[in-house]
Amino acid sequence: MSRTGARPPNRLGAESSPYLRQHMHNPVDWYPWGEEAFARARAEDRPILLSVGYSACHWCHVMERESFEDEATAAKMNGWFVNVKVDREERPDVDHIYQTAVQLMRRSGGWPLTCFLTPDGRPFFAGTYFPDQPRYGMPAFSQVLERLHEVWTEQRDEVLGQAQALADALRRVDAVEAGGGGMPDPELPMAAAEALLERVDRTWGGFGGAPKFPSPTNLWTLWRAGVRGRVEARDAVLLTLRRMAEGGVYDQLGGGYHRYSTDEEWLVPHFEKMLYDNAQLASLGFEAWRVCAHGDGPRNQADELLRVTSETLAWMADEMRGPEGMFHAATDADSEGEEGVYFVWTPAAVAAELDDPAVVRSVCAWYDVTPQGNWEGRSILRRRRTAAEVARELGISEATLAAHVAAARPRLLAARARREPPFRDDKRIVSWNALAIQAFVDGWRATGRADWLQVARGAADAVLDTLVVEGRLLHSFCDGDRRGPGFLDDHAALGLALLHLHEATGTLRYRDAALALAVALEGWFQDPDGGWYMTPSDGETLVHRPRDNHDSAVPSGSALAAAFLLRLHAHTGEERWLGQVEAALRVHGEALGRNPFGVGLLLGVVETWSRGFDEVVLAEGDVFLPALGRVPGADRVVLRLEALPPEHPAAGGRRPDGPTAWLCRGRSCSLPVHTPEALVALLKA
Numbered sequence: 001m002s003r004t005g006a007r008p009p010n011r012l013g014a015e016s017s018p019y020l021r022q023h024m025h026n027p028v029d030w031y032p033w034g035e036e037a038f039a040r041a042r043a044e045d046r047p048i049l050l051s052v053g054y055s056a057c058h059w060c061h062v063m064e065r066e067s068f069e070d071e072a073t074a075a076k077m078n079g080w081f082v083n084v085k086v087d088r089e090e091r092p093d094v095d096h097i098y099q100t101a102v103q104l105m106r107r108s109g110g111w112p113l114t115c116f117l118t119p120d121g122r123p124f125f126a127g128t129y130f131p132d133q134p135r136y137g138m139p140a141f142s143q144v145l146e147r148l149h150e151v152w153t154e155q156r157d158e159v160l161g162q163a164q165a166l167a168d169a170l171r172r173v174d175a176v177e178a179g180g181g182g183m184p185d186p187e188l189p190m191a192a193a194e195a196l197l198e199r200v201d202r203t204w205g206g207f208g209g210a211p212k213f214p215s216p217t218n219l220w221t222l223w224r225a226g227v228r229g230r231v232e233a234r235d236a237v238l239l240t241l242r243r244m245a246e247g248g249v250y251d252q253l254g255g256g257y258h259r260y261s262t263d264e265e266w267l268v269p270h271f272e273k274m275l276y277d278n279a280q281l282a283s284l285g286f287e288a289w290r291v292c293a294h295g296d297g298p299r300n301q302a303d304e305l306l307r308v309t310s311e312t313l314a315w316m317a318d319e320m321r322g323p324e325g326m327f328h329a330a331t332d333a334d335s336e337g338e339e340g341v342y343f344v345w346t347p348a349a350v351a352a353e354l355d356d357p358a359v360v361r362s363v364c365a366w367y368d369v370t371p372q373g374n375w376e377g378r379s380i381l382r383r384r385r386t387a388a389e390v391a392r393e394l395g396i397s398e399a400t401l402a403a404h405v406a407a408a409r410p411r412l413l414a415a416r417a418r419r420e421p422p423f424r425d426d427k428r429i430v431s432w433n434a435l436a437i438q439a440f441v442d443g444w445r446a447t448g449r450a451d452w453l454q455v456a457r458g459a460a461d462a463v464l465d466t467l468v469v470e471g472r473l474l475h476s477f478c479d480g481d482r483r484g485p486g487f488l489d490d491h492a493a494l495g496l497a498l499l500h501l502h503e504a505t506g507t508l509r510y511r512d513a514a515l516a517l518a519v520a521l522e523g524w525f526q527d528p529d530g531g532w533y534m535t536p537s538d539g540e541t542l543v544h545r546p547r548d549n550h551d552s553a554v555p556s557g558s559a560l561a562a563a564f565l566l567r568l569h570a571h572t573g574e575e576r577w578l579g580q581v582e583a584a585l586r587v588h589g590e591a592l593g594r595n596p597f598g599v600g601l602l603l604g605v606v607e608t609w610s611r612g613f614d615e616v617v618l619a620e621g622d623v624f625l626p627a628l629g630r631v632p633g634a635d636r637v638v639l640r641l642e643a644l645p646p647e648h649p650a651a652g653g654r655r656p657d658g659p660t661a662w663l664c665r666g667r668s669c670s671l672p673v674h675t676p677e678a679l680v681a682l683l684k685a
Helices: 018-022 035-044 058-068 071-080 092-104 141-154 156-177 188-197 216-227 231-246 275-294 299-319 347-353 357-367 387-394 398-417 430-447 450-467 488-505 508-525 557-572 575-594 600-611 622-629 676-684
Strands: 030-032 048-053 082-087 113-117 123-127 476-478 481-483 614-619 636-640 660-665
Touching (some): 018 082, 035 048, 035 082, 048 092, 058 071, 058 141, 092 156, 113 141, 188 216, 216 231, 216 275, 216 600, 231 299, 299 450, 347 398, 357 398, 387 398, 430 450, 430 488, 450 508, 488 636, 508 557, 557 600, 557 636, 575 600, 614 622, 614 676, 622 636, 622 676, 660 676
Parallel strands (some): 030 082
Antiparallel strands (some): 048 113, 476 481
């Protein structure tokens, strides 16, 4: 973040994005993405220096402090380039294109993204973070600027050749990814789970070594295999959730997960918290809790899963909601000019807040707060040992230990709240809000907590009331400024969340809005050859119209669209929606078989498409909803008798007197049942 607030603001001062405004006092002559910047580049025959980041990005802040606030570096940027700053959360299409370009140059992607473009937007050189001095095996950023200015002025033909080659490669990437074939093998999801199991860290959970990301969609691939009987896959997910919850990647005091761990043990995170990580991990956590509490999972993990997942939703509800009901995007890693300082402790800091030395000893032992610290001389709170081990060491009972920790936690939270908090990016992004809405519906479904369902309804209503303008879904809202149009993942994720909310509440507004979003997907995003584009057909013309085919930290737009329309088909019976799903699966089938990583949600669609939903049909059925929550099952659709498609096997009969439910699989339905217990028995059969 800028530390030079006395300098007059540059062009970014007029932007609403918190990330762009962090750079408004840089000496760099920044432009926001737009025609004004490209027009100047064409008029002055200068290359574009594109810098993409986001407000919670630690290395973005580092590069700003080292380079963008440095007068000498800024002078080179301003003298030789037209400098464009992009918030990747506001323009995921721009980020997607140029991240792909980085990877085509055989470099690792990430943020900050630093990309050099011709005046017409074609990339010719790209990287991520560059230091202010040569280190980490990288040149200094000023050296990069000097070299690229030199090649632009003296080797123009080579630069333009490289730019054209990269532009052609960008188009070929999507052509290959969308290279058609037959329908995927229904056993492909299980084969993918076996491949993922080979990469699971059997000690600490997660995949591979450091750095370690949660990878929720890949965890779902393992989880689905576990539901089909592959117990080792289920246990790998439970191990990962347990190890994360014990580590510093989970905020032991405030709830919620940090972005990722820099080590294999989940101890040292980058301390930013992203809405999308917490939403996805909450949904998975509640399904895991249902299996452990009500299914065949290990009962001894149930209480901890419920506690951690409930704390995560509490953090989202308390800390991440705007006054209108939508959710903010993220909180930063840094405060007081340091990463993580808000979250770490010393024994002296703990003792300063607690009166009883015995409670101090319990808290420090439980959370691994030691004089030497576990990170840069201070302690990131984590739980290394079981309650029995800590209590035995302290010579107290487990009940006393639990009482000490429970009494200390609100006081430590209050003390932490007096510190300078990390910056919060209060931008509301539709697709991320949709993931959060679904998480709260999943929480309600699992526990019956009506307040969580109200949070989901409030967020959904706010999105529909604020970000649907003249029938068009927009992408984001911040400081009164609405940005659009919406992208593929906005439409698909919101449609999917609205269907879940309709199933929970019976409210027709949510089903009707979901249907309108499906029509929008068909009209603005669909590729006639199968699949979908990331951007609408009437959106801004970029150097390339991208597809969003691979999961990253969030599910891909293509996978979300397939999942949404498959569920919508169950609600409507309209074959057009199933046809679009099957066309997309044909397009992606070959790629799914080549590489199961990064396609977890789409693999889930393959499984649901091949096996079908469990369809629960309800008449006067609210009495059944708590029972549904007690039975695990991610591939379940709840339908209302009065809204069934005409050709549904349960449609057309006489409306029963009193609460009634049917369980339908394929084209056949059970006899009607009239009690929650009878429905539970059907679902477990």
